[in-house]
Structure formats: structure tokens, C-alpha cells
Amino acid sequence: MTTSLDAPATDGAQPAAVPASPSTDDVTAQVLAVARRAKEASRALAVATRGTKDAALHALADALVAHADAIVAANAEDLERGRGDGISDGLLDRLALTPARIEAIAGALREVAALPDPVGEVVRGSTLPNGLRMRQVRVPMGVVGMIYEARPNVTVDAVGLTLKSGNAVVLRGGSAAARSNAVIVDVLRAALEAQGLPADLVQSVDAWGRAGGVALMHARGLVDVLVPRGGAGLIQTVVREATVPVIETGVGNVHVYVDATADPALALPILLNAKTQRVGVCNAAETLLVHRAAAEAFLPSALTALVAAGVTVHGDDATAALAPAGVDVVPATDEDWATEYLSLDLAVRVVDDLDAALDHIRAWSSGHTEAIVTRDLAASERFVAEVDSAAVMVNASTRFTDGGQLGLGAEIGISTQKLHARGPMGLGELTTTKWVVHGDGHVRP
Amino acid sequence: MTTSLDAPATDGAQPAAVPASPSTDDVTAQVLAVARRAKEASRALAVATRGTKDAALHALADALVAHADAIVAANAEDLERGRGDGISDGLLDRLALTPARIEAIAGALREVAALPDPVGEVVRGSTLPNGLRMRQVRVPMGVVGMIYEARPNVTVDAVGLTLKSGNAVVLRGGSAAARSNAVIVDVLRAALEAQGLPADLVQSVDAWGRAGGVALMHARGLVDVLVPRGGAGLIQTVVREATVPVIETGVGNVHVYVDATADPALALPILLNAKTQRVGVCNAAETLLVHRAAAEAFLPSALTALVAAGVTVHGDDATAALAPAGVDVVPATDEDWATEYLSLDLAVRVVDDLDAALDHIRAWSSGHTEAIVTRDLAASERFVAEVDSAAVMVNASTRFTDGGQLGLGAEIGISTQKLHARGPMGLGELTTTKWVVHGDGHVRP
Numbered sequence: 001m002t003t004s005l006d007a008p009a010t011d012g013a014q015p016a017a018v019p020a021s022p023s024t025d026d027v028t029a030q031v032l033a034v035a036r037r038a039k040e041a042s043r044a045l046a047v048a049t050r051g052t053k054d055a056a057l058h059a060l061a062d063a064l065v066a067h068a069d070a071i072v073a074a075n076a077e078d079l080e081r082g083r084g085d086g087i088s089d090g091l092l093d094r095l096a097l098t099p100a101r102i103e104a105i106a107g108a109l110r111e112v113a114a115l116p117d118p119v120g121e122v123v124r125g126s127t128l129p130n131g132l133r134m135r136q137v138r139v140p141m142g143v144v145g146m147i148y149e150a151r152p153n154v155t156v157d158a159v160g161l162t163l164k165s166g167n168a169v170v171l172r173g174g175s176a177a178a179r180s181n182a183v184i185v186d187v188l189r190a191a192l193e194a195q196g197l198p199a200d201l202v203q204s205v206d207a208w209g210r211a212g213g214v215a216l217m218h219a220r221g222l223v224d225v226l227v228p229r230g231g232a233g234l235i236q237t238v239v240r241e242a243t244v245p246v247i248e249t250g251v252g253n254v255h256v257y258v259d260a261t262a263d264p265a266l267a268l269p270i271l272l273n274a275k276t277q278r279v280g281v282c283n284a285a286e287t288l289l290v291h292r293a294a295a296e297a298f299l300p301s302a303l304t305a306l307v308a309a310g311v312t313v314h315g316d317d318a319t320a321a322l323a324p325a326g327v328d329v330v331p332a333t334d335e336d337w338a339t340e341y342l343s344l345d346l347a348v349r350v351v352d353d354l355d356a357a358l359d360h361i362r363a364w365s366s367g368h369t370e371a372i373v374t375r376d377l378a379a380s381e382r383f384v385a386e387v388d389s390a391a392v393m394v395n396a397s398t399r400f401t402d403g404g405q406l407g408l409g410a411e412i413g414i415s416t417q418k419l420h421a422r423g424p425m426g427l428g429e430l431t432t433t434k435w436v437v438h439g440d441g442h443v444r445p
Numbered sequence: 446m447t448t449s450l451d452a453p454a455t456d457g458a459q460p461a462a463v464p465a466s467p468s469t470d471d472v473t474a475q476v477l478a479v480a481r482r483a484k485e486a487s488r489a490l491a492v493a494t495r496g497t498k499d500a501a502l503h504a505l506a507d508a509l510v511a512h513a514d515a516i517v518a519a520n521a522e523d524l525e526r527g528r529g530d531g532i533s534d535g536l537l538d539r540l541a542l543t544p545a546r547i548e549a550i551a552g553a554l555r556e557v558a559a560l561p562d563p564v565g566e567v568v569r570g571s572t573l574p575n576g577l578r579m580r581q582v583r584v585p586m587g588v589v590g591m592i593y594e595a596r597p598n599v600t601v602d603a604v605g606l607t608l609k610s611g612n613a614v615v616l617r618g619g620s621a622a623a624r625s626n627a628v629i630v631d632v633l634r635a636a637l638e639a640q641g642l643p644a645d646l647v648q649s650v651d652a653w654g655r656a657g658g659v660a661l662m663h664a665r666g667l668v669d670v671l672v673p674r675g676g677a678g679l680i681q682t683v684v685r686e687a688t689v690p691v692i693e694t695g696v697g698n699v700h701v702y703v704d705a706t707a708d709p710a711l712a713l714p715i716l717l718n719a720k721t722q723r724v725g726v727c728n729a730a731e732t733l734l735v736h737r738a739a740a741e742a743f744l745p746s747a748l749t750a751l752v753a754a755g756v757t758v759h760g761d762d763a764t765a766a767l768a769p770a771g772v773d774v775v776p777a778t779d780e781d782w783a784t785e786y787l788s789l790d791l792a793v794r795v796v797d798d799l800d801a802a803l804d805h806i807r808a809w810s811s812g813h814t815e816a817i818v819t820r821d822l823a824a825s826e827r828f829v830a831e832v833d834s835a836a837v838m839v840n841a842s843t844r845f846t847d848g849g850q851l852g853l854g855a856e857i858g859i860s861t862q863k864l865h866a867r868g869p870m871g872l873g874e875l876t877t878t879k880w881v882v883h884g885d886g887h888v889r890p
Contacts, residue, residue, distance in 0.1 A: 047830050126852065132841060134851055141863050142833065220684075224863050239665075243685060245864040266886035273888035384881050385492050388587065396577060396884030405889065406579055406880065407571065418586050418669050418877035419690040420865035432863035435851065436829050439841030441711035443718035444850070 024215075027208045031215035034170060034203050035222035038143045041198035042168035046140045048197075050117040053164055056195045057113040060163075061106035063191035064156065064184070068102045074183040075152065082176055090280075094151050095177055105156045108410075112160040115409045118428040119166045133438040138431040140166030141224040145216050147172045147238055149230035152180040158227075159188055159202050161412050165430035170223065171204045172213040174230075178206055217242035224432075225420075229413050232340065247421055247429075249413035252282035252368035253340045254398045257357045257383070259374035260293035266395055267294075267373040268302055273397040274371065276309045280342045282414060283369050283401040287337060287347040289357045295322060295350045303327045303348075311344045318350035337364040354379050358386050365389055367416050369401040390416055390423035469660075472653045476660035479615060479648050480667035483588045486643035487613035491585045493642075495562040498609055501640045502558040505608075506551035508636035509601065509629070513547045519628040520597065527621055535725075539596050540622055550601045553855075557605040560854045563873040564611045578883040583876040585611030586669040590661050592617045592683055594675035597625040603672075604633055604647050606857050610875035615668065616649045617658040619675075623651055662687035669877075670865075674858050677785065692866055692874075694858035697727035697813035698785045699843045702802045702828070704819035705738035711840055712739075712818040713747055718842040719816065721754045725787045727859055728814050728846040732782060732792040734802045740767060740795045748772045748793075756789045763795035782809040799824050803831050810834055812861050814846040835861055835868035 125135035162169040189199035205212035228238040274285035371393035403411025408426030570580035607614040634644035650657035719730035816838035848856025853871030
């Protein structure tokens, strides 16, 4: 994945009034006005019932399907420009919309409508010794900013999740999908208005290009949280640049550790699933660590199976020494231990023991997900206790670090930070809380 | 409260090796080394039992009492320097330590020991349809940075709360308390070592002055969260400057709204308590809003009572018109609506209705605490739903926004941001979570 922040928007899709080369001050003022309208609009939604919100989500889904032709036509322009810019086939495929894909995107909105409303949940409550009735209740954040890359389905996902959790959203999508996103946003805004809700619950700053994204990152007091979704470059730029609170998502340098006592009948399927079931996702494995005592029995067949699955192995000397004839091992360097390949590549290292595996993970992990395959209870417990990552798997594929798989129903992203949310983020993570205290004239003694 | 960030440390207390004018690069390298040692030390504590942690807290308390003479002697140096620098009597009083105060500070550590351990709490858990056993468990953050102002008791509080929640702490205290803090930190470090725990669980960067604080704010990947405690200047500096995640605390431009139907027998005690029970704290009231229909009956006696309690009233024209003879009303400006006085001053405004009160609060509140006094159920419900603050009080004093008062047992601070923690923060807010998933060879289909 590449960062889209540095790529200027190549068209002036929306709003039409944006000058060709607005000054940074102009952009800042206009983006702050967008954020202010979002904050204002969010007040209406914050007190809306679940019924109102779910009806709106269904209306948005219907509108997308009804306007599929216009969306596909705009998408064709993006695809054509993308081909001209030499975008890879893989990225073009992720960018492409068809009536069937739009139907699926609309279906995701209907699924969000079916989820419980996080707003109003009482997370703590009691009557205090002095008779005060205290409760801590989930309430919407207010305005959520989303900065993301090319896929236009993320636009709709972001809108569905933020609206359901009672928030307004300000979008900054990838410039490669600028036309598709502009039409989608127009369709969604019109549908909201038809439902009697403010159109400004959904706004985009794409028309201001990179400067718009930067202004969004500095809209302190108006944007309550910013969620970047995309590659490491995008996320690091947002984390470094933003003065509004950010939830860091998605970078996964993910490890599978095969312990001395691992059952090979479990280890190989878990490894293959973690590496090859879907590449290019943050919960796919990037490094295999094998206990020295298991290496001779496990690695030769594992390497053969990996290569048969199309995987390029980057291994240390001990790995290379165990490679069967016909299996090529590219010598691994520190860069391999550090890299989130997002491709059919795997770094492989033989380690002396569990401590060495933990040291390697401590040194190189991005804190997303690590798995151990073992039959040793004590080893599993040490691994769970000492690995400092959002998710730890015991005898299961790393691909299960996913909101849908773990029962959250929908996923905003996977947080790799420790504040507010860690691991898969559901609707609840787009809310904050409010303390509500009822008294009868209570004063502090 | 004033910010201490701009004030250079006036002595080279600790460590002795710091050069007189280290370059910024040197300071950064040394502070990063401190943070790295903290991270390393935190690993030992993360897997420590509650028994180990509570025993350590009692040992720290005993050590403080045992070394009270040395601490009081160091504090006398701070007080003497403070008098020379012309520090106010109020601040000198907050800075001063006596054997009795040290006993109280040690007592607070013992109270923290008695609190439940947040680490290990399962906040969510289930067996998924595919048989995976999922649980989300509270774990320590790792390294907590604390940047705060003069009071040396905050040093000990911060250490107690971070250790109990399994974290290492790096402290940057106010330079006015530099000698007191240096001796306290030495006493605590020695006591930790005597307990078989790493001394580096508690470290200070005070010796590097302002540059040390700045380096701490940029120690991304080593400091997991930074908690500034102090005045608005300090907090805004940290929020603007820091690249590590920050929890914003404490600024309270707090409102009391007396509705048309308020019972005067409730309204006056609540107002006086909110304004005068303790000034200089973030949950004290700064502005009184009175519904026009209640103004004539309520304000004259309220103004008389406020002035009798030593309060200076800054009022709008309607307030001034209702002031009884002998009650002076200073004309209020926008600056009064914006100011957190932290003193015996109160801004007073007559508003046309609940909507006008909500508009005023929306425009000027810092999002800390607001109170309504009313007998009207619908008005109370609208106020609770529409005020976007960390805490909302109905017929109770704003002074109840406090971890101790609301049953959290101990308080790290009061968050005015929406991410991670909002309102009073207890031990749980110094933890994050880890998803732990157990399978039997599970792979994703």
C-alpha cells in the first residue's frame, strides 16, 4: 500500500467553488468550516433514536443501489485515470466498482443497521453512599475524521459505522478514487436529507487535496478523533502531523512461533493460513520463528509447502541449511525482520528457545498479532503474558484478529496503539462516555 | 496555576553526571535511555502479582516515613528558593512538606495498595461459534509519563497509581519542587530495589529541565501515554508538542445553570458549594447562568450570599440591575465567560431560557462539568442529553466530579478529552487490553 497523502487530487470534483490553487490559509479556513458544520450536524444525530439511525442506514443503502449507474460511471473515470497513471492491476481491482459490488457495499450498511446501538449503554452505574445516583453512559464522540486510501467501499463503511454510533464524519479519501468518492458522497448526502437528517453528517475534504487532509489533522476542538486507514506511510504521516487525537491502525508485522512441542499437524495449516489465505492484509503473517528443537522435523516440509503455495522464503543460515533440494532460500537481513511484506514473502528464523523468540518479537513486532503453536501449557502462558501485542493467538491463525471474526459485528480498523482501543475496533470504540449524576441538593462536605 | 515547562530547573539535582548546558541532542539521547530503561523495568512489573505490587507500595510508604527528615530538609531548600523567587504564599503552602504531610502521603500509597488490581480483569470473553475461546484482558500500558507542577505529593501519587496498575513511570515535576522530588525519587527507588523490583520503575527527567520534558513528549514507542497535570498553559503545551499519546486533564470552565423551576433552597447551597467549598480546583464553578424567570427571586439573595462568602461577581447588565444595594457587580466581558478563574470570582449571566443556557455552555465550556438545578424533568433530561461535557450534574454540586467522590478509589486526574478516558480516571484508565485467543489448530476458511 502506498500513501495517498502526497498525491494531489487530480480533479476539482467537489465543491465546485474551490479555486485551482487555494492558499494554505484558505484551505484551512474552508476545512475548519466543514468541521464546524459537521459538529453542528452531529448534535442532531447525538440525540437521534436507534430507529431513526437504522432507517437512515437502510435509506443510504437503497440510494447507493438506485444510483449504481452514476457511481459505476464515475468509477470508470477513476479506473481510466489509474490505468494512465500506471496503477497496478491489483490496485485497479480494489478500486473497481460494479453493480454487484455496490450491492455488496449497500448490504454492509444494512448489516450495520442490524447491530446493537452502542449509544446509551450504561458502562458503570451505582447509588453512592451519600445517595447520589451515578451512571457512566456511552455517548457519540461527535465528529470523526477518516483519512484512507483508494478503496471506495471504505467510504461507505466509514459512513455507516460513524452514523450508527451517532457521529458526523469528515472524509479524506485516496485521490485515485476521487470521482467515485465524490459521487458516493453526493448520493449519501441527498439520501440523508430525504430522511430529514442534516446532509453535513457526511462531508469530504478531497477537493482540497493534500492540504485539506493536513487541515483536517489540525482541526482541534472540532474533530474529536481521526482514524487513518491504509499503509504504514499514511499512518505515520497522520500520527506525526495531527494535533487532533488519532487512533493508529493497521500496520502488522505479524509473527508465527512454532515451539519445540508444536504438533506439526496443527503448525503447518496455521502457518499456511496465516501467510497465504489472504496476502496484503495486516493480520497476515510476515515472519516464522521455529524453535531449534522443532526445526529439523518441521522446516523441510514447511518450506516445501510454502514454496508450493508460491511463497518466497527469506531465511537465516539455519533455515537455508534445512531447505530441501529445489527450495530456494533468499538470505534474510534485518530489513526482512522489520518488513511488513503484504505479499507472498515470508521471513524465517530458527531460534534457540522461547526466550529467543520473545526477544525477536520484542525487537521487531509492530504490536499487532503474534501466534504460538505449542503443546506446552507453560510455554503458551509465558507467550500470552509476555508478548506485548494487541492480539495473541494460541494454536490459531493470526487471521482471526478481525472484528467480524471476533464477534464485534463490524470493524472500523485494527488499532495498534494502547490508548482508547487496541486490536479490532467495533462501534463502541467510536463512542466516548459521559458521567451523569443525579442528586437532591447534594453538596460536598 | 502556572506552567512550569518554561521554567528551567534551578539545580542539577539528579543525576550528578548531567553537564551544565547539555545540547538538545544529548538531552534527547539521555531521556530516550531513561525511557528505554523504564520499558525494560516495566516488563518485570507487568507479570508481577497483586501481592508483590501491594507489598512494594507498603514498603514505599514505610520508606517515605523513615526518610521524612531528609525529605523535609530538601523541601526546606525548595521553600527557601521559592521565597527568594517571590512565589505566593498559596503556592508555598502547596509546596511545603511536614512530617505530618509525609505521613498523609504515605497513607495514600497504602490506600492504593488496598484497591483492587485492574490488571487481569476480563472485560469481554466468550466462546465463538467456531470454538475459539476469546477474551479481552486488562494489561498494563507499559511506561507512563507524568508532567506536572509544584506539589510534591503528586510525585508519590503518580508513582503509587502507575505501579499498582503495573506500569513504570517517568516523572517531570515542577522545578519549584526539584529538591523535594529528587530526594523522594531516590527514597522510592531504593525501596523498590530492597523489594527485589527494578529501581528504574521510577525515574525522573527533572535534571534536564525543560529540554528533558520536551524529549519525554517525543519518546514515541517508549512512552505509552503521557498525563499532564496542572494549569491550562502546561496542558496546552503538552498537547501541542507531544507526539506520544496524551490524556488531556483538568481544565474546568464549569457552569451552574439555575432553571426557571429551580428550588432556591437547593440552588443556593449548590452554587455556594460549587464556587466556594474549594477554589483553585478544576471542578469549582466559574460561571452561573440563571433563567430569566428565576432571576428576580433568586439572584438578589444569591449575590448577597456570594459577596458575603468573599466572591467577586462579574455580571451582565441584567445581573447588575438585580444587585441589592451594597453588592458590587463588575461588568462581565467575553473574557469572563472564557476564564477559569481558580479564585473567588464568578461570572454571572441571565439567560432567556434553557436553549440560551445550552448555547452559552456550548460556546464557552471546557467540557469538564456542568450542573443544572431544576424541578422540571424534561429540562433535566435535555440538559443531560445536550451538554457535551465529561460530567453532568442534576441538583448536585459540580465538586462531585472527582474519582474519590464517584467511587473510583483513587484518581490520576480528570480527563477533558473524549479518547480513552473522560472525566475522573481511576486505575483502570492506566491500563490497556490484550485480546487472547485459544484454538485447536483453527484456521480461517
